[in-house]
Amino acid sequence: MKTSVSSWVKSGSPWIWLNAGAVAICVIMVVSLIGLIGARGLAHFWPADVMQATYTERGNSRTVIGEIVQIEQVSAIQLRDAGIEVATDIDSLERKLVKTGNRDIGGIDFSWVLDRDLSDVSTPQMLFTAERYEWGNLYGYLRSVKQADKIALEYKGYEPSDAYTKLWKLLNQSLTRASNLKAHILDIEKHDIGSINYELERLRLKQRRMEIDGDTDSQTLAAMARRKIELSEQYQVLEEQLISLYAEINRDSIDVEVSTGDIISVPVANLVRIFRANSMGVWQKSLHYLEKIWEFVSQDPREANTEGGIFPAIFGTVMMVILMSIMVTPFGVVAAVYLSEYAKQGFTTRFIRIAVNNLAGVPSIVYGVFGLGFFVYVLGGSIDQLFYPEALPSPTFGTGGLLWASITLALLTVPVVIVATEEGLSRVPKSLKEGSLALGATKAETLFKIILPMTSPAMMTGVILAIARAAGEVAPLMLVGVVKLAPTLPLNMNYPYLHLDQKIMHLGFHIFDVGFQSPNVEAARPLVYATAFLLILVIALLNLSAVAIRNRLREKYKALEV
């Protein structure tokens, strides 16, 4: 049976199909967005093959070495506008973005090349990649390893051989030695010297405080002076240790032949890791991949956040979210209990409910403005006047920090907790409450023994949703205490261990900052994708678990409702 167009239109099916299409588009949008971010973010850690080719541009040839990062089509018109000769019958050309590294030589580490101008493309086994602490990646051929300016081993060829394997081994040994020394140096610099500096600063503040209070207790002052001398002596010792360690770590260096044919020397202390992607098997690559992912989540960022890990951002986000949950949970739950169990259901409760709902719809930046004005300047400013006059004019709480960020976000997310808890409360069967009351329990006992335990999954849902919202919120945080690079973690070994006044790093802000304020966007982009993917993953997991808890809860109460 054939359906004619007119009868098909008359039945209304076209509209239904269009509506179905809308759903399909929405679903595709969500899935492809997550897919896009996941693909871009995760692919970055896979060691790509390093290409070597001859690039001919306006008659000049040069060797290009690097990883292909992106391939795209450019229209011939654009190219002609840029002054590149393109035959008239060609509409578009393929263009490749090559990560050439070696920023210390050429000044740039990415360049676009036209595919048609590339020739002799190969992936030599001997090409190696060195990740460095400074100047980004290095690509080239390893030529020699020097110890104390004397060549320990060298190799000139372009083909693998035993001599080369030896050289490579030696470099690996040297690198292990350097990284052990580096860890030791970092330990001294960050922990020992860091805590000495911290204590000296505290002593200075204490002294200033005594001056302000007019306290001239000579004993305390003398003790403080003694302690200061002790600390500076300790510092002297550590500094000498550092000097000798630095001399040790700078012993080795390597010579590398780069794409221009020049030989450059790189200290081994500047290397993070070395590998030859072209000669790695799938298994080795997988190991490397996992290692890189681990580095990403566990290490500090390097090179203006464009390399290395995002551990401080993860830590800062987690700290902030924990503090926020501690504040938002009791507040939200109590408010919800009040609204649905205690308050008289009348105009006022209705008004509060609407207001709570509205609070959820107020733009987050408004909370940021409120947080900055009220918490930071008004409250923080007063706290500084009262309790930290010794540090003025540099503010302690009178500037954005962990505490203000968490309170601002607690305010922002409290409606989420209230709404979820209220929903849970409304699902507790009346019969249970009445039964409890009839048995002589007071209202408080009913609440604590019957109602709240039954509502706890709903509260959990609310808190999880609140956490998910807080983890992704950036706009208000930009005003109340998030920075692009925090020197120390808000939780560390220095008294009082938890530093509520410290500025923190945050995953969401990290994305904004690295993606848009970074001097080297091209290099930073993969890390932004990876960070975004991590954030999405966390938020999606939180949301899905909230949904799962909610569904289980509903099933449970269905059984109770008769």
Place this chain on the structure above:
Amino acid sequence: MSTLSESKKPDLDFNTPSMLRTRKFRAFKNRLTTHSIAAGGMSIIVAILLIFFYLLWEIMPLFKEASIEHWPDNTAQVGYAVPGKGSTLYLAIEEQAQIGLRITDTQQAIFFKASNGEIISEQQLKAPANTKASSFAIVSESSGIFAVGYDNGEVMVFQHKYTSTYPAGKRLITPSISYPLTDEPIQVAQGNIDLLAISNDDENWSIVASSNGEIFQTNISAEVNLLSEEIDITTHTLSIPTLDITAEKLLLLPGKRWLLAATKEGKVTLFDLEAAPEKMRAQEVQATQGTITSFALLLGNNSLIIGDSQGLLSQWFLVRDKQNQWSLQKVRDFETAAKSIGVITMEHRRKGFAAVDANGELSLYNTTANRKVLSSKIAPQQITAIAYAPRSNALLIEQQRKMTLWTVDNEHPDISWTALWEKVWYEGYEKPEYIWQSSASNNDFEPKYSLMPLAFGTLKAAFYAMLLATPLAICGAIYTAYFMAPAMRRKVKPLIELMEALPTVILGFLAGLWLAPFIENNLAGIFLTLLGIPLAILGFGFGWANLPKSIRNLVPHGWDALLLIPVVILATLLSIYFAHDVEGLLFAGDLRHWITEEAGIPFDQRNALVVGIAMGFAVIPTIFTISEDAIFSVPKHLSYGSLALGATPWQTLVRVVMPTASPGIFSALMVGMGRAVGETMIVLMATGNTPIMDVNIFEGMRTLAANIAVEMPEAEVASTHYRILFLAAFSLFLFTFVVNTCAELIRHRLRNKYGSL
């Protein structure tokens, strides 16, 4: 085996002391819980009110009236006798408003305590020997530079300076007179200098002196010698052919090109000193019917303020027209009491001034806001001299040999309804315009606080977002709620909720770094998908209807949307693929190129289209969830009834379900709009953040929210800028609050209605 024990009547005493204690304790716990929970609940209201009132409290000072009163420690409220002798040529106060300075006609500089007139130091200004001062000019009010011309054609330039020292922890301010140019007289004219006008820009000085109707211009460049730290001076005097001027006052604009002269008949003449001699007289305007009484330059020396004997006050500046010709134009009139303007004095750091009329009525003005901030009768009649403190917090007034010091509370004169929402003619612009430009590097900058471009940008972004989100979200909601199989609905809804939970920073970053370049490269493809996807869907639907039943039955009812997923993907890919051919056919091969070159439409990479798509994405779930709820909760018996009467499902939807659910859908749109208006990160990252007013979809915008995020960290606390940002936040708060409340009330009514059905 059982033993019968004698049953004893149980001793049921509920009032043993321990039971009583327990009951008391329980009752206490109960009360405690009740109170603490009530307190907790109330704290929510407190929090809401706190946000509201705090924001309000921060913006209130913007609308506070200015006030003026006697300085608190001004001995005897009536003032004190003028310190020193002679009559006042020039009056000034120092930064802290502690020290006043009088320059007298006897060439004395008298520094005195501003609060009681006690003389601190008195000195004779250095003058060429055997001369008499014949003219006086203020070079820069804000840096305290003034000049005196003598009857032998020489000029001296002075500066009053103050240094603060802290002996014994107390501030001590020492005044002094110094020579910013040279301590030697400079010959600028032959004979008696009648009128003098000086302009100064770092090292370049320009002096115009009129002597017996002849005009001389002297250009001086003063370079500080790096070795000796002395000032090297190069002078260059040229005589300008006698211009027919009967000027009363002369003013020189910065850049030594334009000279303004006020004549007796109320005329203002503009001279172009760089033009050929016969063309020098560039323009002559009748500024007033009376006589010009005040003739002075506003901070920045670009605007001229003219006051006349009829009480008219106006602002003038040079405006360049399309042909690059400059002309002096009246920009605005100020409101006055129509009494002859006596003296005026300029603010040192803002575009404002104070004027006192013949009645002794003081008025404070701000030019940008065109606002008379304050008007107060401070003296019985005309006053002799007036000076503004650099911080604009005090006024020193001399009248009838008496001086009074006043404190002025005038924090935010630059804000008015006009300044915020109407077109304002800013200095250096051709015509009145809406402009947001809150800060610049130089001190005499005129801040431009028009909220119009920001409000416009906000609505523009929201509009394009809603344009994408509305059809997708509502159609999607209709299908999900009404046609979709329950099993699929259970999968789709969490997915859309997940979409809502996606952090906007991620959407923004994708929009800015991935979508914007993608759209720029595939512009034609994007527009083609708008056509291609619906066509593909309809085509597939029709084809499906014509398939044999056996195939159609393979897909259960309500799962059609699943079939469409590959169709939509395919349609998108094909559209983008074939877009190239379409471009070749219609737009000379490249649409992006064609738009800027052929159509002449400006194109930014981060534009409203990108924002529309990204923010649309963020708004879809909000609208979707609420409208889906509204449609789904329409009682089933209504649609069953309609279907039973023979209506098709589509007819039932359009005629029965939709009318019932429409208030819910409307409220969904309102909530969505509220979200789009307040969204910050997406706009911040996906637009260029330039505050322009243009509906062009290919240009960016700056929204209120993004503006707050960009400028708030840099705004100085309690400044006008800071408070305006609070005003922007408050407007957003109020807007979303009203919109959401309306939406909530509509939904509430809807729920009641369903209840009764």
